[in-house]
Amino acid sequence: MGWIIGTVISVFSTSFPEDVVERVPGGLAWSTVAYHITITLALMWMVKVLYVKFCLPISNLPGPWYAGLTDLDLTVRLLSGRSFDILHRRHCRYGPIMRLSTRTVSISDCKLAKEILSTHAFSKPQNIYKMLFQPYLPNIFTTSDPVFHRKRKGLLAPVFTWQSLRPVEEFIVDSGVQPLLDKFRSLPEGAEINLYQEFLGLTFDVIGRLAFGES
Known part of the structure; x- marks a missing residue:
């Protein structure tokens, strides 16, 4: 703290003519003003x-001692x-609910x-949703507008009821789930799997079968 104050005073002192540095209106020295x-x-x-x-309100949540002081750790x-690996290890240590940064909480429950x-x-983090999905048209998964979401959910909800899914359950298993399980079983031990790409492919296969009759 001392070197910061000294630097500021030095800057103030070298930024003005000598006759101005000594006093400001009211009789205080510029160095005193800079100090205060x-x-x-x-x-x-x-x-x-x-x-x-x-x-x-989140101050009592468990987490690293520095989580409430800065957002730098979360950014890094x-x-x-x-981040997913680090979050997993921290949840194992601090429990299912923990503080990540000054105003961020992570939940694994x-x-x-x-x-x-x-x-x-x-409330949902609208700034994050807008930053990630603003270039695209809003949909039921990306919107933070509750009215828009409620309308889209009302249109789609009947399709995902058990009454609607039960007749097509066999097609979902045969065209998506079972082929993916067979692929996993055929891989050698220790092989790496990109689950994101695999589940994305499963989704396309199921949608293709249900919508167009083939995957």
């Missing part, structure tokens, strides 16, 4: 950090491309996640 401004800004920053760390983990995602009572 720096101290005030530092105190404001400390108060904000302490408030976010200890006073937010996301950029590393291994399936029932709780379903409860949060299935209701409009909990």
Whole structure:
């Protein structure tokens, strides 16, 4: 903190003519003004950090001690491309609900996640949705608009009831699930699998069979 104050004072002192540096209107030295401004800004920053760390509703959640102080750790983990592995290890240590950063919580409890995602009572991160999906037309999976989502859900919901799915269950298993299981069983031990691509292919196969009669 001392070197910051000294740097600011030095900048203030070298930025003005000598006859101006000595005094400002009111009789205070520029160095004194710079000192008080720096101290005030530092105190404001400390108060904000302490408030976010200890006073937010998520302050009592378990997690790394630095999670409530900065978002830098979360940003670095996301950029590393291994955030899923890191999250898994941390959940094993801290439990199903943990604090990730100043205002971010990670949940690995399936029932709780379903409860949060299935209701409009909990606000969704609209800025993230817009950043990821803004270039595309909104749909039931990407929209953060509750009215739009409710209308689309009303149109699609009848198709996904048990009464509608039971007659086509055999086609889903035969065209998608069983071929994927057979492929997994045929792989040598220790082989790596891209589950994202495999499930994407399964989805296309099932949709092709149900919509067009062939996968």
